Amino acid sequence: MPECTFGRAIDLAIEHAMARDATIVLIGEDVPMLRAPLVARFGTGRVLAAPISEAAFLGAAAGAAMGGLRPVVELYMVDFIGVGLDAVLNHMAKLDTFSGGGWRCPVLIRAPSGGGYGDGGQHGQSLWGMLAAIPGLTVVVPSTPADAYGLTATALGHDGPVVLFESKLLSAEWLEFLGRGARDSVTFDVPPAGARGAVEPGATVPLGQAAVRRQGGDLTIAAVAVGVHRALEAADRLAAKGIECEVIDLRSLRPLDRRTVVESVRRTSRLLVADEDYVAYGLAGELAAVALEAGLTPRYARVCLEDTLPYARHLEAAALPNVERIIAAALRLTD
Amino acid sequence: MHPDLYRQMLRARAYEVAVADLWRRGLISGEMHLGTGEEAVAAGVVTHLRDGDGLALAHRCSPPLVVRGVPLVRMLRELLGKPDGLGHGRAGHMHLFSREHLAGSSGVVGASLPMGAGLALAASRLRPRRIAVAFTGDGALNQGMALETLNLAVAWNLPLLVVCIDNRWAIATRSADVSGGEPGERAAAFGWQTARVDGRDVLAVHAAAQTLIGRLRKGRKPAFLLATCPRLDGHFLGDPMLRMARQPLTDGRELLGEVAGAATRKGGDLLRRVGGVLRMTRLLVQARAGAERDGRGDPLQQARDAMARDPEVRDRIEHEVHDEIASALEAALIDTPGGVDA
Structure with missing residues (x-):
C-alpha cells in the first residue's frame, strides 16, 4: 500500500472518483491553482474557479446536485461556511425531506478546519458540532490518511450532502500554505500518524462506524x-x-x-x-x-x-x- | 507633493517591511497579508478622517491603521501575540480593532462593507457630519454581503465611502476570470457617486477622496472610490504562487511534476485541459509581473520621485520615519530574545 499525506489522500480519492464518474465537478476559490493536476487531467469544464462568493457557489452546488451533477465544493476554511450557510442548512439538508424522499442532494463539501498554526479565531474553528446538529447532513471527520481517503471515497458515492472536515494540522499541504510559507523558523505539533500513512486505492470507510x-x-x-x-x-x-x-x-x-x-x-x-x-x-x-x-x-x-x-x-x-x-x-x- | 502624504506612505511601507522581517523570523504566526503597494490609497484617503469617523478594514489592514494613528507598538505587540497588544494577543493580524479609532478589521472577505455600513449608520444617528470608510478589494466585490451593501447603503442613504483597492487579484485567481462587469459600474448602477483613480498616485487619491468625503459630510449619497494599485508581496507572505513564478525550477518543480503526470492520464476534453494549463501558466506570469517592486509600479517610489524637488524635507522625513519605526520595533521586541538584532 502506498504511503501519502493526509491532504493527498483526499486529493487522490477525489481524482479516482472523477475518473470514474463524469458527473463529479470540483468548485472552489483558486482551484485552478490549488488543484492544478485535476485541471490538467479533467479540464476547466469540470474544475471550476469560483469567485469569492461562498453563498453563491454553495447555493449553486445545491442546484447543480438537484440537476444531476455531483459537485465537490472546496472551502478555504470551514469558518467561511458562515458566509454561505443558508445553502447548507436550508437547502442541501432539506431537499430529501421536502421532496418526499425522492430527490437527494449529493454535494461533498471539503472543509479545512482547526487550529494549531496560529491563524486566529476566525480561521481556526472546527464547527463540526454545529453542522452535525443539522438533520439531512452527513458529517465526517477523519484522523488518518487511510480514513481520509476512505471517507472521501464513500462520501463521493453517497446520495446526500456530506461535510468532510480536513484538519489543517494533519494536512501538510495546508500547513505549508497557511502556516509555514517556506519558513524554517516556525514549528507545529503535528501528530505523525495522522499526517502521513498508508492508503489503499479503492478502499472505502463506511459512514457511522467508529x-x-x-x-x-x-x-x-x-x-x-x-x-x-x-x-x-x-x-x-x-x-x-x-x-x-x-x-x-x-x-x-x-x-x-x-x-x-x-x-x-x-x-x-x-x-x-x-x-x-x-x-x-x-x-x-x-x-x-x-x-x-x-x-x-x-x-x-x-x-x-x-x-x-x-x-x-x-x-x-x-x-x-x-x-x-x-x-x-x-x-x-x-x- | 504634500510632505505629510509622503510621510504617511513611508510609515505604512516601513511598518510592513518590519512586519515581514518579524514574520520571517517566525515571531508572527499564520497568514500575514501585507498592504505593500496600497500606501498611496491609504494615505490619500485616511488623512481625511476625523475623530468620530469609522474605519472598516479587511485582512490587509495595516496601512490604513498606521495612517490613522493607531499606536504602532500595540499593533506590533498584537502580531507578536503579547498581552499588551491591541487584542491582548488573542486576535492576530487579520483581526485588529481599535475602539478609540472606531476601526475594525476582518479576515472574512467582503465583511468590511456591511461593517462600514453599520459604522456609517451609527455616525448618522450619533455623530453629525461624521462618516465611515470601508476598504475592500476587487475580489471581495463578488461576495453577496458586499453586493447587498451596495444596495443597503443607498436605500438608507448612509454616509459611507467604499474604497475599492483594485489589484486585479481574487486571492490566487485573476479577478477578471471570475467577475462580470466592473466594480465602479456596479456601484454606479446602485446609485452611488463614483470616482476612479490611479491608486499609485497619492495626490490623485487625496483629491478624489477629499471631494467624495466632503460631499458625504454634507449628507450626499454613499460614495465609491475605485483605486487601482499593485500587490507587491502576493496574497500573503510566503505566497507559493509568487515563489513558483519567481523560481519555477525549484519552487515549482513538485507541482509541475504533478501537473505533467496528471496530463498524461486518461481524462476530460483535451481543449479544456490544455486551456486550463495555459491559464495556470498565465497566472504565474501575471503574479510575477504584478510583484515587480522597482520602477514605475511602486507607488512609494513615485512619491519619492515627486519629493525630489525638496530633498532636505524628504531626507528629514525619511530619517524621522526610520527612527519612529526603529523605536517602535525596539519597544515591541523588548521581551523577545535577541530583540531587533536577532
Whole structure:
C-alpha cells in the first residue's frame, strides 16, 4: 500500500472518483491553482474557479446536485461556511425531506478546519458540532490518511450532502500554505500518524462506524481528528500510571456510531470527550446524552475549546485539547 | 507633493517591511497579508478622517491603521501575540480593532462593507457630519454581503465611502476570470457617486477622496472610490504562487511534476485541459509581473520621485520615519530574545 499525506489522500480519492464518474465537478476559490493536476487531467469544464462568493457557489452546488451533477465544493476554511450557510442548512439538508424522499442532494463539501498554526479565531474553528446538529447532513471527520481517503471515497458515492472536515494540522499541504510559507523558523505539533500513512486505492470507510484505536477497561476517551492522536498519546502516558484507556475515533459524527460508544462506556463507566470544537451545545454534550439515553451514568469530563481560539501560539496551544489537559481530566475521573 | 502624504506612505511601507522581517523570523504566526503597494490609497484617503469617523478594514489592514494613528507598538505587540497588544494577543493580524479609532478589521472577505455600513449608520444617528470608510478589494466585490451593501447603503442613504483597492487579484485567481462587469459600474448602477483613480498616485487619491468625503459630510449619497494599485508581496507572505513564478525550477518543480503526470492520464476534453494549463501558466506570469517592486509600479517610489524637488524635507522625513519605526520595533521586541538584532 502506498504511503501519502493526509491532504493527498483526499486529493487522490477525489481524482479516482472523477475518473470514474463524469458527473463529479470540483468548485472552489483558486482551484485552478490549488488543484492544478485535476485541471490538467479533467479540464476547466469540470474544475471550476469560483469567485469569492461562498453563498453563491454553495447555493449553486445545491442546484447543480438537484440537476444531476455531483459537485465537490472546496472551502478555504470551514469558518467561511458562515458566509454561505443558508445553502447548507436550508437547502442541501432539506431537499430529501421536502421532496418526499425522492430527490437527494449529493454535494461533498471539503472543509479545512482547526487550529494549531496560529491563524486566529476566525480561521481556526472546527464547527463540526454545529453542522452535525443539522438533520439531512452527513458529517465526517477523519484522523488518518487511510480514513481520509476512505471517507472521501464513500462520501463521493453517497446520495446526500456530506461535510468532510480536513484538519489543517494533519494536512501538510495546508500547513505549508497557511502556516509555514517556506519558513524554517516556525514549528507545529503535528501528530505523525495522522499526517502521513498508508492508503489503499479503492478502499472505502463506511459512514457511522467508529474505530477503536486502543483498548482499555478503565476509561473511554472519544475523539475525532487531531483529538484522537492527542488522546492516544495521553493514553500511553496514563498506562504508565496504571490507567488503561479505550480510545474511540468516532470518524463520522452524523451518523454517529452510538453502539461503539455505549458498549465501551458500559465496560469502563467513565467517559472523557476530547474535542477541538466548542465545549457547549456540541459533540461533548451529545456523547453524554448518548450514554444517558442508554441508561448509563458514567463519570464524565470534556476537554474542549472553551472560548474563541486565541491567536498567540502559546495561548492557542493551551486552549486546544492538548495531552496535558486530557491527562488531567482522566486523572480526575479515575481518582 | 504634500510632505505629510509622503510621510504617511513611508510609515505604512516601513511598518510592513518590519512586519515581514518579524514574520520571517517566525515571531508572527499564520497568514500575514501585507498592504505593500496600497500606501498611496491609504494615505490619500485616511488623512481625511476625523475623530468620530469609522474605519472598516479587511485582512490587509495595516496601512490604513498606521495612517490613522493607531499606536504602532500595540499593533506590533498584537502580531507578536503579547498581552499588551491591541487584542491582548488573542486576535492576530487579520483581526485588529481599535475602539478609540472606531476601526475594525476582518479576515472574512467582503465583511468590511456591511461593517462600514453599520459604522456609517451609527455616525448618522450619533455623530453629525461624521462618516465611515470601508476598504475592500476587487475580489471581495463578488461576495453577496458586499453586493447587498451596495444596495443597503443607498436605500438608507448612509454616509459611507467604499474604497475599492483594485489589484486585479481574487486571492490566487485573476479577478477578471471570475467577475462580470466592473466594480465602479456596479456601484454606479446602485446609485452611488463614483470616482476612479490611479491608486499609485497619492495626490490623485487625496483629491478624489477629499471631494467624495466632503460631499458625504454634507449628507450626499454613499460614495465609491475605485483605486487601482499593485500587490507587491502576493496574497500573503510566503505566497507559493509568487515563489513558483519567481523560481519555477525549484519552487515549482513538485507541482509541475504533478501537473505533467496528471496530463498524461486518461481524462476530460483535451481543449479544456490544455486551456486550463495555459491559464495556470498565465497566472504565474501575471503574479510575477504584478510583484515587480522597482520602477514605475511602486507607488512609494513615485512619491519619492515627486519629493525630489525638496530633498532636505524628504531626507528629514525619511530619517524621522526610520527612527519612529526603529523605536517602535525596539519597544515591541523588548521581551523577545535577541530583540531587533536577532
